[in-house]
Amino acid sequence: MRKVIFLLIIIMASILSPAVFAQSELKIQKEYADNLFNSGQLFDAITEYKRLQFFDIEGQYGYYTNIQIGEAYKGGGRFDDAVTYFANAERTASNDSLRFDAAINVIRVNILRRTNDNAHQLLDKLEKDMRYNDRMNEINYWRGWNYIFEDKWLVASIVFEKIDKNHPLALISKQTDKNKYSVNFAKVISYILPGFGQFYTGNYLSGLMSIGWVGLTGYWTLNSFVEERVFDGLVVGNLLFLRFYRGNYQNAEQFTIEKNIEVSNKSLKNLQNNYQGIKP
Amino acid sequence: MIKNILLFLFLFVSISFAQGINYFSIESHKKFGNYLFESGDFIRANQEYREFLSKQENDTIRIRYAETLFRIERFTEAADYFKSAFYNSSFEDEARLGYFKSLFFAGLYDDFKKDLEINEYISPLYKNNIMKLNTMTYYLEKNPLPDSTEILSYFEDESRIKMSEFYLRKDIPLRKNRTKAALFSALIPGSGKVYLGEYGDGITAFIATGLLTYLAVDNFNANHKLRGAVFSGLAFLSYVGNIYGTALAAEKFNIGIKVNLDKEIRFYFKENNYFLPEIKY
Numbered sequence: 001m002r003k004v005i006f007l008l009i010i011i012m013a014s015i016l017s018p019a020v021f022a023q024s025e026l027k028i029q030k031e032y033a034d035n036l037f038n039s040g041q042l043f044d045a046i047t048e049y050k051r052l053q054f055f056d057i058e059g060q061y062g063y064y065t066n067i068q069i070g071e072a073y074k075g076g077g078r079f080d081d082a083v084t085y086f087a088n089a090e091r092t093a094s095n096d097s098l099r100f101d102a103a104i105n106v107i108r109v110n111i112l113r114r115t116n117d118n119a120h121q122l123l124d125k126l127e128k129d130m131r132y133n134d135r136m137n138e139i140n141y142w143r144g145w146n147y148i149f150e151d152k153w154l155v156a157s158i159v160f161e162k163i164d165k166n167h168p169l170a171l172i173s174k175q176t177d178k179n180k181y182s183v184n185f186a187k188v189i190s191y192i193l194p195g196f197g198q199f200y201t202g203n204y205l206s207g208l209m210s211i212g213w214v215g216l217t218g219y220w221t222l223n224s225f226v227e228e229r230v231f232d233g234l235v236v237g238n239l240l241f242l243r244f245y246r247g248n249y250q251n252a253e254q255f256t257i258e259k260n261i262e263v264s265n266k267s268l269k270n271l272q273n274n275y276q277g278i279k280p
Numbered sequence: 281m282i283k284n285i286l287l288f289l290f291l292f293v294s295i296s297f298a299q300g301i302n303y304f305s306i307e308s309h310k311k312f313g314n315y316l317f318e319s320g321d322f323i324r325a326n327q328e329y330r331e332f333l334s335k336q337e338n339d340t341i342r343i344r345y346a347e348t349l350f351r352i353e354r355f356t357e358a359a360d361y362f363k364s365a366f367y368n369s370s371f372e373d374e375a376r377l378g379y380f381k382s383l384f385f386a387g388l389y390d391d392f393k394k395d396l397e398i399n400e401y402i403s404p405l406y407k408n409n410i411m412k413l414n415t416m417t418y419y420l421e422k423n424p425l426p427d428s429t430e431i432l433s434y435f436e437d438e439s440r441i442k443m444s445e446f447y448l449r450k451d452i453p454l455r456k457n458r459t460k461a462a463l464f465s466a467l468i469p470g471s472g473k474v475y476l477g478e479y480g481d482g483i484t485a486f487i488a489t490g491l492l493t494y495l496a497v498d499n500f501n502a503n504h505k506l507r508g509a510v511f512s513g514l515a516f517l518s519y520v521g522n523i524y525g526t527a528l529a530a531e532k533f534n535i536g537i538k539v540n541l542d543k544e545i546r547f548y549f550k551e552n553n554y555f556l557p558e559i560k561y
Contacts, residue, residue, distance in 0.1 A: 047327065051312055161281065
């Protein structure tokens with residue numbers, strides 16, 4: 001009887017030992033890769049996660065390694081590679097929740113690399129998927145971020161408000177939109193009062209120059225017509241007056257766009273440094 | 281006795297399996313390196329192969345290691361490794377081609393030509409590819425081109441026609457004379473630009489200078505001295521600026537011919553993968 005039991009133990013040990021050793025080796029390798037990842041050695045972390053993935057024949061760590069490799073590539077600014085691995089994670093996910101998380105990671109990289117249309121399409125896909133009805137807030141959250149990166153702050157604030165009326169990102173987005181200058185107003189005011197579009201954006205010297213040039217060439221044009229030197233008037237009017245008049249409102253438009261970029265960048269910097277929530 | 285045998289068996293099985301899953305063994309480096317190589321991660325494949333080669337010699341891994349160096353654009357090192365597989369290797373021909381392509385991409389054209397004279401360096405299997413690379417070095421260099429008969433003989437059909445076209449454009453570029461263009465613009469404003477093929481700019485310069493001169497004269501006649509002086513100044517600036525602009529445009533045109541041809545040549549070579557064969561190691 002004892003011999004039989006002993007024999008059974010031997011047989012069981014022979015069968016189970018490779019699996020047990022493999023498991024523990026995989027676990028050690030995972031910990032090694034995690035340490036590298038956590039200490040910021042992303043290049044080496046990717047190598048070790050890839051090694052883990054390669055030797056993990058059963059695919060036990062398939063999802064995990066894909067996500068971690070994606071994160072490491074993302075951290076190193078290799079967005080295309082990051083998308084590839086997050087997409088792999090989506091394929092290897094064992095349940096809907098993990099699949100959703102991987103899909104969100106793909107979306108976040110798309111937001112970061114400014115392929116915003118792709119991000120919207122992927123968000124639409126998730127939104128239409130009935131399985132993720134309970135994760136609508138997350139979908140709205142990343143859609144809001146996508147609008148922020150598209151410089152559509154007002155739309156972003158509306159989307160964030162769907163999550164919570166007083167969502168901090170809704171308030172920041174709304175405030176940024178308020179701080180921005182109106183391109184149309186700057187152009188229209190410059191049509192009516194040359195130079196005032198530049199004043200509106202705080203470019204006073206440029207505004208004064210516009211008033212001076214448009215006034216002087218306008219006077220020369222009118223004076224030529226008054227003195228019945230019609231050809232003279234037409235030439236001065238076309239070549240000089242209209243050139244300065246057009247330059248005046250184009251300048252106002254350009255200044256407004258530049259100012260708005262400044263406002264957006266300031267808000268983005270503020271979000272990057274001070275916002276505590278999850279960022280793309 | 282049986283107990284001892286069984287115990288020994290158990291230990292043997294356990295130890296052998298435990299050793300079998302060492303991810304950092306020589307064999308594991310090789311397997312993992314091959315996986316990375318196949319998946320295009322050459323920088324990591326290079327690391328794995330380096331580990332392997334530090335402990336064991338293998339023809340395939342040596343040539344693959346050289347290839348990873350080439351793919352990660354460490355061309356001079358790649359050349360050295362390809363060269364180390366010139367003799368007593370299963371990939372002697374591939375190594376010779378790899379050596380020359382590494383020198384080519386490293387831009388070491390002088391070394392390329394010097395080593396081309398050593399007959400034993402040239403692989404009979406890939407001689408045509410190596411000679412094509414040699415021809416391409418002439419196209420990418422600043423030096424005058426040698427006689428076309430020999431350097432074009434390695435190209436066939438369409439590629440030969442295209443290479444002949446590039447040869448002619450590089451050998452006899454259709455340059456424009458800067459002084460001639462400036463003189464044209466001095467005689468008739470804008471005509472220098474027309475000579476350079478910039479018709480829109482030429483007509484605009486002619487009209488602008490003409491109108492400004494007219495306005496100057498007309499304002500002086502109407503006794504508007506200030507306006508007359510302003511338009512005279514503008515007319516003068518337009519006239520002189522046009523002459524200067526024409527001279528610059530001629531220079532730009534000549535540089536453009538060279539730069540555009542160079543771009544076109546490089547694009548053509550790249551499009552055809554430098555006439556290199558796809559090799560599976």
